[in-house]
Amino acid sequence: MDLLRKAARIIVRYRVAFALVALFLLIVSAYGIQSLRFESDLSSMLPEGDPAIKDYNALQNEFQSGDSTLIVVKIDSIEPGGVYDVRDPKVIEAIYELEQRLRRREYVTDTMSIADIYMKVLGRLPRSEEEAKFVLDMLPEEQRYSLVSRDYTMTMIVVTINREKKTETLVRVYQGVQEDIESVKFPQNVEVIQTGNIGITYRILQLLQRDLNKTMAISFLLVIALLLYFYRSPVKALIPLIPLVFGVVMTLGFMGLAGIPLDLATTTIGAMLVGMGIDYGIHVTNRYYEERRNGKDVEEAAAEAVAETGKALLGAALTTIAGFAAMYLSSLPMLHNLATTLILGLSLAALNAVVITPAVIILEEDVMMRLKGHHVRPEVRSGTGAIGRFFTSLGEAIKARPGAFLGAVFLITLLFAYGVTQVTTEVRLEKFIPPGMPEIEALMDVRTEFGGQDELYVLVRADDVRNPAVVRAMYRFENLVKADSYYNGVFGSQSPADIVYEKYGYIPNDREKISEALSEYQGPSMVSGDYSMAIIKFTGDFGGTSMDDFRRIMRYFEEETKLAQETQFPPGVELSLTGDLYLNYVLDQLTNVEINRISTYGTVFVVLIVLLLFRRIRVSVAMITPMFLGALWTVGFMGLAGIPFTQSLAGVISMIVGLGVDYGMHLTHRFMEEMNEGNPKPIVTAVGSVGPGILAGALTTAGGFLALLAGELPTIHDFGLTLAFGIFASMTSAYLVTPALLQIFYGKKTGGGSP
Known part of the structure; x- marks a missing residue:
């Protein structure tokens, strides 16, 4: 504690220097943001040494196969003056022209369409619809309906692509094909849509870029609205927000400088850091205002806030980081990237909360002193009024009947335990695009009309x-x-x-x-x-x-x-399966394994850190029990809500474990502080004083996660909803379980007893 109080005095004395250092890092980070890149390639999500990657690379290098785009040509209206049948010579001529343009692209290795049939049979394109119908009618039924739909309103061009597995190349290929489509004049009533592997991956990439900006902006707005409510003043609401902005910008900047891409997992980083990072600043700010209301001056209040919340914040940051660090044990590169960005972001958020937040608070107090001629004792809504009374009453109720609260928690747990049995996984890229997108609708049409165009390869070595x-x-x-x-x-x-x-x-x-x-x-x-x-x-x-x-x-x-x-x-002779579709399957198998491994190790890491920091079994049990319940309830919620585990959600349990222990830790730390100072009702004081801060932190954290619902990718929705529920589950279990266990363990020692 003495060390932390010394640190607080240094922060007060050199706050201008700290601000200048932060501004310098902000400028460097802004430069790094320009180097951020997006990644949506499936093969980059698998470990490099995986045999499936070796076979996939052989398929790409030796056969220029494994990647394709489908161009669906269909009649989409019946307006007068247009065509009504894809066998119309004008449609076939446009298809042939498009094929010729595509074949001039260096990355196109082959194309196939009904126009090729006519060139093979007639040596030319049909001159009349009757001739076109006659040639197709000569084909066996199975072959005919692999080229055109049974009502002759749809056909397709299959384009085989050979490209580097880079995002820049994907964009160039998609846009090149799209450029060729738009350069060909198809008859009226005809719609042409690019879909398949290239089209879907490009759409995911496009949505990733939009979702990053949209979700981060909305998370900031939600957090600002909540801070305005709790702190009643725009100026005071900015105090915990300023260090957060610095932390988010620094994290994104360092990602750009380190070459860490934004993918299906790390695209959520902006909104997640906004939600999680604000929690640290809120706890320091709330404790500062509490000390000011108790009559302490600015410097004393800052020192007390850093000293008393510092240990809990350090423990919360370490346990959260430990939960995230478990993702490094995964063999999936995208989870390594997510762990790196989350650990970096949360470390910066915790550091800013301890170093910059007190400096900003004191600066604000100094400005108000000069404007009004005296210090203004702050009033914060989260610790007063109805919210304050509610948590005081909750503390009194738990003190009186801790067993009843534990019984209610047990019944809730039974419900979510059933949900755990209903959880599934999903890794297919096409399922990551929202229904109704033209690419998905076209792909569904292909599957319905042509029996599917998914490709699976068997590699034969001899x-x-x-x-x-x-x-x-x-x-x-x-x-x-x-x-x-x-x-x-x-x-x-x-x-x-x-x-x-x-x-x-x-x-x-x-x-x-x-x-x-x-x-x-x-x-x-x-x-x-x-x-x-x-x-x-x-x-x-x-x-x-x-x-x-x-x-x-x-x-x-x-x-x-x-x-x-x-x-x-x-x-x-050796046979092995390969292709994009098989990579999905391999990823599915790995995801199932990684979920169990990451969750187990994440939980072990967090428990070990709690034991090392506090070294008391009963105290540790009170802290970590809500963590286990929060994780269990979250998985049960996923099962009941039909949310599957995906590549990006494989580490969600480890994340909930790391985040969920924080709430129990703050309550337990305040309880032990009050008990050691001789407070006869430490549980009431702990819940009444820390409870509102936990609520504010949880609401802002969940608000950041719920901002992900504004994203267009279903996997981003699921990620945000799952994490938001996990936060509320952890918070609720901490309110109900941690005080009840502490009352049972230490009730007699404090004089309150326990039933």
Whole structure:
């Protein structure tokens, strides 16, 4: 305590110097913000050493595959003068023109549409609608309706893309394709939409950028409104807000300087820091005003505020950071980035609260002294009036019947325990875009009309994939999988075996003939340059079903691929699944593992820090019990509300644990302080004095999180709602459980006894 009081005196004496240092760091941070970049690439969310990443890179490098965009062409109205059928020659001509433009792009490796059918059959485009209908009617029904919808109001262009996995490249590819779409004049009544992997990822990136600015602005507005209510004065409301602004700007600036990207997780950092960081400043400010109301002068009140809240703030910051640090144990890079930014941001918020907040308070007092000629004793709404009376009454009620409050908590816990059993996970990128977006609607149309265009690849590694035994095995495997289409959602497939079979009508037992067929093939590469690898591409509806069905289909492919390698392919041949869709599945499996690991280690870290700081079992139990309940209630709420765990929510339990222990810590610290000073009703004083500050801090923290509801991405909504509920759950359990346990543990010692 003496050390903290000395620090307070230094802050008072050198407050101008502290302000100048903070301003310098603010300027450096503003420069760093200009270097912030956004990241939405799925492969960057997986650990570099994961085998799935190795296979995915091989797919990209050797076959220029694994990335595609779908261009949906559909009749969207029936206005007079327009076309009503995609078989209209004017539509087919526009599609062909668009394909030619796309093929000139260096990153486009192949395109496929109904225009290609006409060029192959007629050697030209159809001149009349009757001719167009005649050619399509010649095709087998299955092939025909893989190109056009059954009512002939929709068709599509499949564009295969080879690009660097960088955000800048994604933007360039999407905008280039969109530019080509807009440069082609389609007939009236026709709508053209870019969707698929490229279109959806681009839309997510665009929404990330919008959501960062929108949610951070709204969180600031919510926090300012709450501060104005609690402090009754715009000037006093700015006191805890100024250090927070410095902390948020510094954090974003350091992210830019350190090259940490804004992704599905870290995009929430602005609103989260606004919500969480304000808590520290509020506790220092409230304690200062309490000491001023008790008659202490400015310097004494500042020293007391820093000394008495400093230990609790240090413990709260350390436990919160410990909860976040558990995310470093995850193998998911995006959680490492989230942990780094949260720890950095909260460290700056805590430092600013202890160093800058008292300096700003004293500066404000000095200004008011010069304006009015005397110090004004502050009145804060959170500690007076109805709110103050409520918490005093709550403290009296808990002192009288602590067991009854624990019983009520037990009943609440039973309800949320059921919710825990209902929790699911979701990692598919398409589910991160809000319903109604053109890209999602178009993708749903594709799945409905064409049986799906999701792509899944099987990578075949061998000494020489032209080996007739390997080619025959590929052909058998491919057809066995297609025979199970009712179960696995497969709509079509393509492999080197198909190329050979199409040329000869069978698979020859002659390597030279196989080589000849492969060398004559003009389509997308299916065999690597050294013939050590080949791919089998399956197309179907794999990701558009429920998450359980998606996992079932992926497990089917894993099992069939393993079985085929063991029984159908020659010894030494290796098969492995890959592609963007399979990366989603791998991420899903990792997310389930990471949730348990991060939550467990985060809880252990927080408990150890509490024990090390306070070194008393009963005190520690009173602090950490609300933390456990807050985390349990939050998971139960997710299950009851249908909120799934996602990549960004994998660390949410560790975060709630780190945040939730703060409330019990502030109550316990004040209780022990009052008890040691001989207060006969320490629990009443603790709840009555600290309770309003916790409420103000929780409301501003939850307000920052609830600002995420203004974001357009569903995963951002879920993140904000879950964290906001977690804050209220932790606060409520702290109000009900911590005082009740302290009263049971120490009631007789304070003279109050316990039932």
